[in-house]
Amino acid sequence: MKAESFEPLPTADGSPTLLHPAFGEAYSSRYGAWMQANELYLKLTQTHLHPSPRVLEVGFGLGVNFRATLESCLQHGVYLEYLSYEAFPVSREVLNSVELPLSALAQKIWAGVLGDWPAEPHRPLCLEGAWGRLEVRFEDATQAFFPAEWATAIYFDPFSPKVNPEPWQPHVLKKLFLATSKGARLATYSVAGGFRRALAASGFVVRRVSGIGKKAWTVAERPEV
Numbered sequence: 749m750k751a752e753s754f755e756p757l758p759t760a761d762g763s764p765t766l767l768h769p770a771f772g773e774a775y776s777s778r779y780g781a782w783m784q785a786n787e788l789y790l791k792l793t794q795t796h797l798h799p800s801p802r803v804l805e806v807g808f809g810l811g812v813n814f815r816a817t818l819e820s821c822l823q824h825g826v827y828l829e830y831l832s833y834e835a836f837p838v839s840r841e842v843l844n845s846v847e848l849p850l851s852a853l854a855q856k857i858w859a860g861v862l863g864d865w866p867a868e869p870h871r872p873l874c875l876e877g878a879w880g881r882l883e884v885r886f887e888d889a890t891q892a893f894f895p896a897e898w899a900t901a902i903y904f905d906p907f908s909p910k911v912n913p914e915p916w917q918p919h920v921l922k923k924l925f926l927a928t929s930k931g932a933r934l935a936t937y938s939v940a941g942g943f944r945r946a947l948a949a950s951g952f953v954v955r956r957v958s959g960i961g962k963k964a965w966t967v968a969e970r971p972e973v
């Protein structure tokens with residue numbers, strides 16, 4: 749898909765997002781792309797407090813959540829392991845068009861991601877350094893094998909169940925539960941009732957929390973025992 753097909757949209761905190769031409773939805777919240785990455789995915793999963801975070805993400809998208817998590821881990825001096833699944837990757841040109849307020853070190857690492865971003869995504873992207881490790885698997889999360897009992901956090905970030913129902917299916921949620929370590933948290937922006945019940949049926953303890961504006965978010969935890 750051509751770069752000009754992705755319409756740029758400013759969000760309320762001044763950070764940019766893009767409108768996906770086929771799904772018809774923005775990659776991040778209109779209340780703030782950077783805010784959502786930090787307040788919802790990073791903080792509600794408590795990844796900002798974790799001494800050795802291992803994040804599993806559904807939907808790498810524009811790498812906003814990755815960049816927010818990377819920045820936090822650099823500030824706290826912790827090693828980040830980040831595994832993301834992306835079925836419909838954008839081009840390097842599109843990825844490069846979404847600029848975020850990063851420190852010089854985070855920007856340098858992001859430039860490495862852009863440099864390695866494949867033109868034909870047949871193989872996973874793997875990038876490693878003293879900061880941690882990023883792997884993006886260009887696979888459909890509904891079909892993919894997730895590592896067992898690995899993740900300390902799940903960033904569950906497909907497009908909405910209305911336009912992108914496949915990843916929200918109960919069998920995918922069960923696979924995600926099995927990919928978590930004990931005490932891990934999953935965060936997502938949807939509070940749809942059927943989805944929350946399916947999360948609970950998978951084994952998660954599910955809570956609805958206040959988001960920004962009138963929006964509510966979902967946090968789910970894998971119990972310690």
Ligand SMILES: C[S@@+](CC[C@H](N)C(=O)[O-])C[C@H]1O[C@@H](n2cnc3c(N)ncnc32)[C@H](O)[C@@H]1O
Pocket residue numbers: 774775776785806807808809810811812813814833834835836837887888889890905906907912914915
């Ligand atoms: C809301 S955007 C993700 C935004 C992203 N987390 C970020 O920080 O920029 C949703 C993403 O999920 C991806 N996606 C949709 N269905 C998928 C599936 N079955 N498996 C993996 N990725 C999927 C889309 O291609 C899109 O990039």
